[in-house]
Amino acid sequence: MKDKQKSPGDLLQGTLDLLILKSLARGSMHGYGVAEWIHQTSEDVLRVEEGALYPALHRLELRGLLSSEWGLSDNNRRAKYYALTAAGLKQLAQETEYWRRMSGAVARILQTA
Amino acid sequence: MFSEWANKTWLRLKGLFKRRQLDRDLEDELAFHLAKREQRNLETGMEANEARYAARRQFGNVSWTKQRSHEMWTFVSLESLAQDLRYALRMLRKSTAFSTVAILTLALGIGANSAVFSVVYSVLLKALPYRQEQRLVLIWETKANEGRDHNVVSPANFLYWQKHSTAFEQMATFFDDTSTLTREGEPEEIPSQGISTNLFSLLGISPMLGRDFSSDEGRRGHNHQVLLSYGLWQRRFGGDRAAIGKLIRLDGESFLVVGVMPPGVTLFASQGSLTEKVAQLWWPYGWRDEDWAPRGRWMSAIGRLKPGVSLTQAQTEMNGLVASFTKVYPDFETGWGVNLVPVREDLSSAIRPTLAVLLGAVGFVLLITCANVSNLLLSRASSRDREMAVRAALGASRWRIVRQSLTESLVLAILGGTLGILGAQWTLSAMVLLIPKTLHMSPIHLDWRMVVFTTAVSLLTGLTFGLAPAWDTARIGISDALREAGQAQTGVRGHHIRNALAVAQITLSLVLLAGAGLLMRSFVMLSSVDPGFNPRNLLTLRISLPSVKYAKPNQYIDFFQQLLEQVRTLPGVRAATIDNSFPLTGMTPGTDFDIAGKPARARGQERLTDVQLVGSDYFRTMRIPVLRGRTFSDREETIESHVVIVSDSLARQYFPGEDPLGHKIRIDMKDKNDFSEIIGVVGDVKRQGLDTTPVAMSYWPHAELPFSSMMLAVRTDGDPFAKVAPIRDIVHRMDSDLPLSDVATMDQALGDSVARQHFGAVLVTIFAAIASFLAAIGIYGVVAHAVSLRTREFGIRMALGAEQRDVWSLVFRFGFAISSIGVALGVAGTLALTPLIRGLLFGVGTHDPGTIAGVAALLMAMALAACWIPARRATHVDPIVALHYE
Known part of the structure; x- marks a missing residue:
């Protein structure tokens, strides 16, 4: 047996960051919401181990890409809501552009094969 | 960004x-x-x-x-450090026995190291309180054919060098003396130094109060000024500034107090000292025109090298000066040379070898300490495999686990270090008592540098022994550890390291013990040397008659005759006599002599003898055996009669195969020298120390050459010190201004003369005892651990019918294997290392088989004794319990 903990999900860290930023582009959300959004929009293709989400959220917050505030959820529980900052928005644009170019390139390579 | x-x-x-x-x-x-x-x-x-x-x-x-x-x-490192610390403290509290042993072990190791380092620092490393001390050199005369390389200097030579040398910025002289202070309360003989007026400016020290001597105060008749030491100023003048400018009475003459020197100022060169005491006041030596012509040698000299001039260059120049001066005064100078010695080297030369050995010994103790604590931590780490594995499974990173182990080690080291500092304080005060007084150059105490050193040692120790267990822990694969935790297999891996550590401890201890044994035997051999006289119940003290009041030699003779007569009437006094200096208590004048009817020897090859001036009843009081002839008569004691008694070694050296009785010898000691008839031969006395060979000695009656400063020796019934008060009363009735000084017993003087050997032997023995104790703990730990790992096996063996005896022998065989490897390596190490301490040994060889076999047997016995408890535990294993033991 190797080490027990897996790397955060099976996603590359950069990819997880991009997904989080993208999910918050539609408006502020709590961590559970982000996880659900990722499951649903990827049609459960991207399995994120949900625990891994939180360190990523906190890291992005520390980098100033996200802001957070405590609010009440639909069932009246205390929940932490994350929102994109201006810097986060800019980062999302850059990452998206980069990802597009990358996947386009990979697609072309795969087609020529 | x-x-x-x-x-x-x-x-x-x-x-x-x-x-x-x-x-x-x-x-x-x-x-x-x-x-x-x-x-x-x-x-x-x-x-x-x-x-x-x-x-x-x-x-x-x-x-x-x-x-x-x-x-x-968060700041992870800070946070988790605090967490690690809390955790480490909790773990240490939980396992009290382990922590106590580990911390005490460390405290012993670190304490011993700090104390010894403090002494080494004060004596060998600490800057002497002189400006640019590395350029200061003591200047000695040498006489190659007598093996003297630290002989005092003649004033004429000094003046000649001072005038012609270009290698030195300045040269100065100093010599130890005593001055009797009167009219300031109780008369007291104070150790003093006559100095050339430039001595303190050469050393780069200024008075803290008042002024230094001026150069015109260095002329005979103009030299009645005095500088006080800080201690004397405090003690006798109450630290009063008004002492400056005051006239005080020294040896019956008036002296002007011109200044007070700062605390801790001394310049003490043991080989040139007549008093063996550190000066408390200084007066300028008054030069005379006659000093330019060579006569006796009695001063110490010091010089400050010019910048850029090397010791070798200066030595070469001085050799040239000696050669040219010898051409002018061949009678006086032939055979003599000059020796330049850097001041630090000179001042610490006597104790340096002892300190080097001590430093080595405590180094060994520290190594053993590290090995021991490492062993303890290793044993513990293997019993904590499972805990570590669980922590890893819960997400602790490998680095974090290693760090946890290191933190625990560091906490141990710091606790041990703190306790060690306390121990060091204690050890140091004991060491200061053991160090011979004249070897103190400055007060020795624990200072901040020592604390820094201790801390550094504890941290290094912590890291050293923290590494082994941490490494062990980090190597464990988590799943392996979880599966095997608590079983013997994980212990096996650490086994080799632990066994090696135990072997190393025994090896190091054996070397230390052997060193200690050799030093102790030397000390015992030295102490049992017959000094040539009986030192029991012998009180000695000095009385110096001031030249102002006692101007004529006849007055000295009368004074001491009367004193002896009165002292002999005291109850409890068996015998009393006088002598210019008693064995082991100072320098004896030496000179050359001729034998009537035999040709004079060539220059540089003269017959030499030391000369003692003694009172009546001398040989009976001292219990020096008279081998031939007779002792002095009462008449010879009081009137110059030209008779002499010689020592056995003089007789054997200069009258081989002849009877020296009746021969006449001319001793070159007085202004006008007559032949004295040899009337007796007495036994040799080891005057310069128990480890020295007696030199040729001539005894003259005091009347032959009356000295004004003499020592009184009184053989008493019972405690010699009980006679001090009555003797003081007698002296004060004769002259109320006369102090008694150097009051001591001959037993004390003998003890002081072997103080250095005593100091070394006792301390090394203490360190060796600590080391062997630690090694025994180490063996115990290893064997106990091995037994606990094999509990199950022993249980099965006994269930299958093994006798207790078999289990005993299993355990002892293991302990014996480890100990004998350690002892074998230790004996090899001892044989390799003891030649290094040859210079400190007396009467015992570096490879003394008795000592080495003895300590090997002792250590073996200790190691096997340490196996006893675990062996007992092994034989009491209940098979049922053992099989359930998981």
């Missing part, structure tokens, strides 16, 4: 202070997530329990997530 960094730092700082708040937030956030997921699972139709469990599973490792986030929010 910067704003991002600032933002992070700000949030982290907040995190540092609002840690609880953040932890609670994190907790809430994750709980919220889990609750939502659980609710969602319920909605999909799961059972309540299953829903909760599925939520957890989907989330993954909660504590890992928390840890990661937590680390992000």
Whole structure:
């Protein structure tokens, strides 16, 4: 047996960051919401181990890409809501552009094969 | 970039202070997530329990997530350091026995090291209180054919060198003397120094009060000034500034106090000292025109080299000066040379070898300490395999586990170090008592540098012994550890390291013990040397008659005759006599002599003898055997009669195969020298120390050459010190201004003369005892651990019918194997290392078989004794318990 903990999900860290930023582009959300959004929009293709989400959220917050505030959820529980900052928005644009170019390139390579 | 960094730092700082708040937030956030997921699972139709469990599973490792986030929010290193510390302290509290042994071990090792280092620092490393001391050199005369390389200097030679040398900025002289202070309360003989007026400016020290001597105060008749030491100023003048400018009475003459020197100012050169005491006041030596012509040698000289001039260059120049001066005064100078010695080397030369050995010994103790604590930690680490594995499974990184082990080691080292400092204080005060007084150059105490050193040693020790267990822990694969934890197999890996450490401890201890044994035997041999006289119940003290009041030699003779007559009437006094200096208590004048009817020897090859001036009843009082002839008659004691008694070695050296009685010898000691008839031969006395060979000695009656300063020796019944008060009364009735000085017993003087050997032997023995004790703990630890790992095996063996005896022999065979390897290596190490201490040994060889075999047997016995408890435990294993033991 190797080490027990897996790397955060099976996603590359950069990819997880991009997904989080993208999910918050539609408006502020709590961590559970982000996880659900990722499951649903990827049609459960991207399995994120949900625990891994939180360190990523906190890291992005520390980098100033996200802001957070405590609010009440639909069932009246205390929940932490994350929102994109201006810097986060800019980062999302850059990452998206980069990802597009990358996947386009990979697609072309795969087609020529 | 910067704003991002600032933002992070700000949030982290907040995190540092609002840690609880953040932890609670994190907790809430994750709980919220889990609750939502659980609710969602319920909605999909799961059972309540299953829903909760599925939520957890989907989330993954909660504590890992928390840890990661937590680390992000905070200054991880600080936080976890505090956590590691708390944890380490808790662990140490929990296992009291382990902690006590480990901390005490460290305290012993570190304490011994700090104390010895403090002494070494004060004596060998600490800057002497002189300006640019590295350019200061003591200047000695040498006489190659007598093996003297630290002989005092003749004033004429000094003046000649001072005038012609170009290698030195300045040269100065000094010589120890005593001055009797009167009219300031109780008369007291104070150790003093006559100095050339430039001595303190050459050393680079100014008086703290008043002024230094001026150069015109260095002429005979103009030299009635005095500088006080700080201690004397405090003690006799109450630290009063008004002491400056005061006229005080020394040896019956008036002296003007011109200044007070700062505390700790001394220049003491043991080989040139007539008093063997550190000066407390200084007066300028008054030069005379006659000093330019060579006569006796009695001064010490010091010079300050010019910048850029090397010791070798200066030595070469001085050799040239000696050669040219010898051409002018061949009678006086032939055979003599000059020797330049850097001041530090000279001042510490007597104790340097002892300190080097001590430093080596404590180094060994420290190594043993590290090995011992390492062993303890290793044993503990292997019993904690499972704990470590669980921590790894819960998400602790490997580095974190290693760090935890290191933290525990460091906490131990720091606790041990702190306790060690206390121990060092104690050891140091003991050491200061043991160090011969004249070897103190400055007060020795623990200072901050020593504390820094101790801390550095404890940290290094901590890291050293922390590494082995941490490495051991980090190597364990988690699943392996979990599977095997608590079973023997994990212990096996650490076994080799532990056994090697135990062997190393025995090896080091044996070398130390052997060194200690050799030094102790030397000391015992030295102490049992017959000094040639009987030192028991012999009181000695000095009385010096001031030249102002006692101008004529006849007055000296009369004074001491009367004194002796009165002292002999005291009850409890068996015998009393006088002598210019008693064995082991100072320098004896030496000179050359001729034998009537035999040709004079060539220059540089003269017949030499030391000369003693003794009172009546001398040989009976001292119990020096008269081998031939007779002792002095009463008449010879009081009137110059030209008779002499010689020592056995003089007789054998200069009258081989002849009877010296009746021969006449002319001793070159007085202004006009007559032949004296040899009337007796007496036994040799080891005057210069028990480890020296007696030199040729001539005894003259005091009347032959009356000295004004003599020592009184009184053989008493019972405690010699009880006679001090009555003797003082007698002296004061004769002259109320006369102090008694150097009051001591001959036993004390003998003890002082072997103080250096005593000091070395006692300390090394203490260190060796500590080391062997630690080694025994080490052996015990290893064997006990091995037994606990094999509990199950022993149980099975006994269940299958093994006798207790078999188990005993199993355990002892293991202990014996380790000890005998250690002892064998130790004997090899001893044979290799003891030649280094040859210079400190007396009457015993470096490879003394008795000593080495003795300590080997002792250590072997200790090691096997240490196996006894674990062996007992092994034989008392209940097979049932053993088989259940997991």
